[in-house]
Amino acid sequence: MINVDENKCIGCGACVAVDSEHFAFNDQGLSSVIKQEVTDSVKEAKDACPVDAITVENAGNEEEENN
Numbered sequence: 001m002i003n004v005d006e007n008k009c010i011g012c013g014a015c016v017a018v019d020s021e022h023f024a025f026n027d028q029g030l031s032s033v034i035k036q037e038v039t040d041s042v043k044e045a046k047d048a049c050p051v052d053a054i055t056v057e058n059a060g061n062e063e064e065e066n067n
């Protein structure tokens, strides 16, 4: 699953710019996940996040950092 840690997110918009299909700004101007589907672009968005607020967990191919 995809998760954005709102305590870490600074609302820079990088993930939304990289992958607007899966990430969008919420009412607080922070990123939220709008679609739970792990794709390469989700991983690119995760890599683009400057504060490592995004975690991606894929069944069978676990990838999680800085939890």
Ligand code: SF4
Pocket: 004, 008, 009, 010, 011, 012, 013, 014, 015, 016, 030, 031, 048, 049, 050, 051, 052, 053, 054
């Ligand atoms: S790239 Fe990271 S810090 Fe920037 S909006 Fe997305 S989750 Fe927040």
